[in-house]
Ligand SMILES: Nc1ncnc2c1ncn2[C@@H]1O[C@H](COP(=O)(O)OP(=O)(O)OP(=O)(O)O)[C@@H](O)[C@H]1O
């Protein structure tokens with residue numbers, strides 16, 4: 187192919203973004219985060235540009251409220267320099283993310299623009315950042331296991347493709363490190379990593395240490411750090427989800443690693459409070475409780491592919507009943523709790539097996555595996571119960587056979603659960619060790635991680651031919667599907683060859 191089509195594409199893309207009829211308004215008030223303007227005519231969710239006077243640039247903002255003539259806007263960037271009278275120009279569009287296979291290996295900002303200085307993502311295909319979740323009746327059932335490479339999870343908390351799991355922990359207990367391990371070791375086709383509200387320095391650390399070049403090549407990172415505006419953090423979460431949806435629409439199994447949902451909730455709280463919403467629980471406004479399911483329900487399985495979601499939740503003061511934890515736990519299909527006590531004992535990953543649950547473990551693991559996992563859980567429970575007695579030397583061997591067994595297996599179980607950051611464990615290895623501890627032989631069929639054939643990272647020919655036929659928006663996609671008389675649920679998860 188010559189360079190011509192890409193020039194035309196670029197031209198089309200540019201012209202599409204030029205709005206010949208500018209709807210212009212003027213700033214009348216800036217109060218904290220909230221900017222009010224008189225005009226332009228705009229709808230909720232529409233992107234507007236606010237011009238900083240004397241040619242000092244523009245700030246992107248989103249319409250969040252409308253009151254008679256007054257438009258309420260939340261900026262994506264810094265409000266410094268905006269003054270009464272600054273022009274507000276409506277774009278006529280909501281936030282959309284350019285998507286393409288070229289996103290692999292790239293680092294994007296909250297609006298889907300590259301942050302890594304490696305050139306634009308020139309794509310005519312755009313996905314809306316805020317989209318509805320898949321039709322519940324068309325979602326494929328979760329029946330296939332996904333490998334995380336982490337023994338505690340693959341062994342005792344098996345996760346299915348399309349399952350959504352929360353990782354709950356206090357600060358510094360190892361949430362981000364665990365996400366990094368999963369990103370590197372999973373057998374998902376593509377990772378989408380959302381770093382929302384995290385410290386800026388952590389981004390490079392995550393890329394260099396946690397992902398590494400290999401992990402990065404099959405990942406897309408969307409970053410909105412803690413110093414960015416609440417709108418940027420909020421929309422960063424949506425943008426990452428939209429990118430994951432794009433890859434899911436290609437029939438792939440996507441791993442969405444989201445760090446941290448709590449920062450998303452806090453961004454929503456800041457916006458809600460700035461707009462005058464009443465604080466409900468711990469200062470969280472009703473819009474937080476409303477936006478959480480809207481975000482989390484978008485992952486999971488669709489009729490085409492799957493998004494397996496791991497969402498980290500920072501548990502305030504290790505209180506699992508604080509509002510964000512409580513809301514998220516009710517929506518997701520499982521939770522992994524990391525315990526500070528284990529982390530302090532240098533037992534990493536600090537998974538509190540008994541406090542964690544995977545609601546789909548039964549659906550994706552075989553009967554012998556379940557039996558072995560149940561046995562190990564029971565031993566851990568028995569040991570924990572008797573731990574105080576054992577530690578003070580008050581327990582005498584031979585008094586209780588269950589405790590004797592728990593003590594005898596304690597080291598083997600700890601060795602199984604403790605795993606170095608760089609140590610990868612395949613599902614086969616994990617289940618073999620688990621079988622040995624439980625004294626059962628887990629049949630080979632139960633160890634198989636169903637693959638759709640070997641997934642080869644898409645090369646340049648991937649989907650290029652199809653790109654032109656691809657719908658530009660979801661609405662067009664829906665129209666095309668209707669035109670083609672596509673019946674529900676029969677589109678198959680063919681995936682990329
Ligand atoms: N698997 C591990 N092996 C060894 N050390 C670990 C492991 N996981 C975490 N740690 C230690 O715990 C520290 C904190 O881990 P991490 O940054 O992942 O926690 P976090 O829960 O994401 O923290 P925050 O709440 O601040 O985001 C790391 O710097 C590291 O020293």
Ligand SMILES: [Mg+2]
Pocket residue numbers: 361362363445
């Ligand atoms: Mg972290």
